[in-house]
Amino acid sequence: MKYYGRKSLLVLATLIVFIGLWQAYVSVFHIPVQILPGPLLFLSKFLNIMAMGDMSTHIGLTLYEIFVGFLIGCVLGLLFGYLLAKSVLLERMFTPYIVLVQIAPKISIAPLFLLWFGLGATSKIALVMLVVFFPIMVNTIVGIRSVESNMQDLLHILKANRWQRFWTVEIPYSLPSIMSGVKVSTTYAITGAVIGEMIGAKAGLGYLVILGSETYDINLILTAVLLLSVIGLVLYLLSNVLEKRLLRWHESQEVIM
Structure with a gap:
């Protein structure tokens, strides 16, 4: 305490x-206050902006895009990561294409998603899913392959089936690596949603950043940035709490906050 x-x-x-x-x-x-207001003036403007009737819509939409995209990206990342970790053939087939998509600047992919899925939430969810997918997949591969060879030999001697290996060894051994990917992906998820909203949207916190820049409203920009930072911090802390609960037995929790 x-x-x-x-x-x-x-x-x-x-x-x-x-x-x-x-x-x-x-x-x-x-x-000048148009460039950067003082903290007290900004606090007053912040409260006024938060009292606007449509602020809950902007915040709720961004949270929805982040949550759904993050969830889908995690599920797909775990699935592909496990399959690629267990099959060298699949890894050789799909890894070059996955890496190619990953290294492409997301700001250049966002317009494609807008054309394909429209200005609604679907395009932002797809972008969040894309940026979350890769770190989860990579960390899952690393985690699954971190199972020590002597443990694999022991399971073979005990004639453990695939399901037993998965639950008793592969999941526990891979969780530290997977949770590291989850924590990193929380920040990526926010970036993906904001990029999508800034490129083209009708609502959302990223949309407010663009609206503020077009109307020279520094307080609106700072409010949106502050809210996004708070959302990112909360997501990171939640992932940290989840990690501590799932990995109480792991030595890394002796030094992690």
Whole structure:
């Protein structure tokens, strides 16, 4: 408890210092409010923007795109990762194409998805799924192949069937690697949704960023960015809690927050 108390105080102190430096920068250099408002002025504008009737729609849509795309991307990443880890032939067949899609800039793929799926949520979900899929797949492959050879030999001696191997060895051994991929993918999911909304959308937090830039409304831009950052932080913390619950037995939890 003392550890978490000190940690909370450190986070609070850092936030206070940041706000103080922000206010000092605005005051000393006389930054116009159209470029960067002070923290108190921004707080007032933030509350006004949050009180707008359609803000819940923008937030809800972005959360929906992130959640559905993340879920589908995780499921497909786990499935393909397991199949490719167990079959060298499948890995050689599909890996070049998967890597080719992965290295393509997502901002260049987003317009294609908009043409194929329209301006609605489907195109953003597809983009989120795409950016989440690869890290989950790679970490699943690494995790499945991390099973030690002597453990494989033991299972062979015990004549364990495929289902027993999967639940008793492959899943426990691969979970640390998979959860690392999940934690990384939480940030990718937000990036995917925002890119899609910024390229073309009728609503969403990414749409508000573009709207704010077109109307020179710095407060709207900062509000959308702040909300996206909070969503990202919450998703990361949730994935961290899930990791700690699933991997209580693992040595990595002795040093992870």
